[in-house]
Amino acid sequence: MSSESRESVVHRGLAALLAKRRALLAEGYRAVGWKAAFGSAEAKRRLGLPHLLVGFLTDRSVVPSGTVVSVEGWRRPVVEPEVAVRLRDSVRPGSSPEAVAEAVGELGPALELADVHRPPEEDLEAVAADNIFHRYAVVGEMRPVAFLGSLAGRVGRVFRKDSQVAVVDDLEAVPGRVVDVLAEMARVLAGLGEALCPGDLVICGSVIPPLFLEPGDESVGFHVDGLGAVSVRVRVGNAKR
Numbered sequence: 001m002s003s004e005s006r007e008s009v010v011h012r013g014l015a016a017l018l019a020k021r022r023a024l025l026a027e028g029y030r031a032v033g034w035k036a037a038f039g040s041a042e043a044k045r046r047l048g049l050p051h052l053l054v055g056f057l058t059d060r061s062v063v064p065s066g067t068v069v070s071v072e073g074w075r076r077p078v079v080e081p082e083v084a085v086r087l088r089d090s091v092r093p094g095s096s097p098e099a100v101a102e103a104v105g106e107l108g109p110a111l112e113l114a115d116v117h118r119p120p121e122e123d124l125e126a127v128a129a130d131n132i133f134h135r136y137a138v139v140g141e142m143r144p145v146a147f148l149g150s151l152a153g154r155v156g157r158v159f160r161k162d163s164q165v166a167v168v169d170d171l172e173a174v175p176g177r178v179v180d181v182l183a184e185m186a187r188v189l190a191g192l193g194e195a196l197c198p199g200d201l202v203i204c205g206s207v208i209p210p211l212f213l214e215p216g217d218e219s220v221g222f223h224v225d226g227l228g229a230v231s232v233r234v235r236v237g238n239a240k241r
Contacts (some may be wrong), residue, residue, distance in 0.1 A: 014192055016172035020129070029058040029060055032062050034055065035112065035131075035137065036181050037205065039175050046121075053127075053206075057203070065229070066232070066233075071113065071115070073197075076116045078210035078211060079213065080208075080210050082109075082111070082175070082195060082204055082205060083108075086200070087103050087106030100182050100186075101147050105145075108143060109223065110222075113136040139203075142201075152223045155169055159219075160220055219233045
C-alpha cells in the first residue's frame with residue numbers, strides 16, 4: 001500500500017472516529033481530552049503511518065486511581081502505563097517546542113486499559129474508527145508543574161500484583177518526547193477540524209510495551225518520581241483468546 005493510500009485510509013478512520021465522538025457528545029457524554037497512539041518511530045514504520053493516531057477521552061472512560069474495572073468479554077485486554085498531561089493553553093499547529101512546553105499545566109501518571117482485539121495491520125481504518133482499542137484511562141492525581149519540555153530525571157516504576165515488573169529510566173524513549181507528541185497531535189487534529197484546547201487531558205502513549213492480562217484478578221500500578229502513583233484493579237474473568 002502506498003504512503004498516499006495509507007494516509008487516505010488513516011484519514012477516513014479518524015474522520016469516522018470524530019463522527020462517533022460528536023454522536024456521543026450529543027447523547028450527553030462530556031469531552032475530557034485525547035489519547036496518542038502508535039506515535040513511536042518503530043510503530044509508524046511498522047504500520048506505514050504518515051503520523052501518529054489520535055483517540056478521544058470522555059467522562060465515561062476516564063476513571064480515578066484505585067478503580068475496579070471488569071474486562072469480562074474483552075478479547076485481548078491490556079494495560080499501558082502512560083504519562084498524562086493537562087493543558088493550560090492551546091497547542092497550535094506549528095508551535096515551537098518551547099511554546100508547547102509552556103502550554104502544559106499539569107502532569108500525572110495514568111494507566112490505559114485497551115482491548116486489542118485485532119492486529120492493526122489487518123484493518124487500520126477500522127482500528128482508528130474504533131478509538132484505537134481504548135476502553136478506559138485510569139488517571140492519578142494531576143500535579144501543577146513548570147514543564148521545561150522534558151521528562152528527563154523522572155523514573156517510572158511499573159507494578160503488577162504488588163511486584164515491580166519494570167523500571168523506566170527514560171519515560172519518553174518509547175512514546176516520544178511529550179512536546180513532540182503534543183505538537184504532532186495538534187497538527188493531526190487541525191487537519192480534522194479539531195484542536196488541543198485549555199483543560200484538555202492528554203495521555204501520551206505507553207512508556208513500555210503493553211502488559212497483556214491473564215485470567216484472574218490483577219492489580220497494576222505505575223509510579224513516577226515527583227508525580228505520584230496510579231493503580232487499577234482488573235477483574236479479567238475468562239478473557240477470550
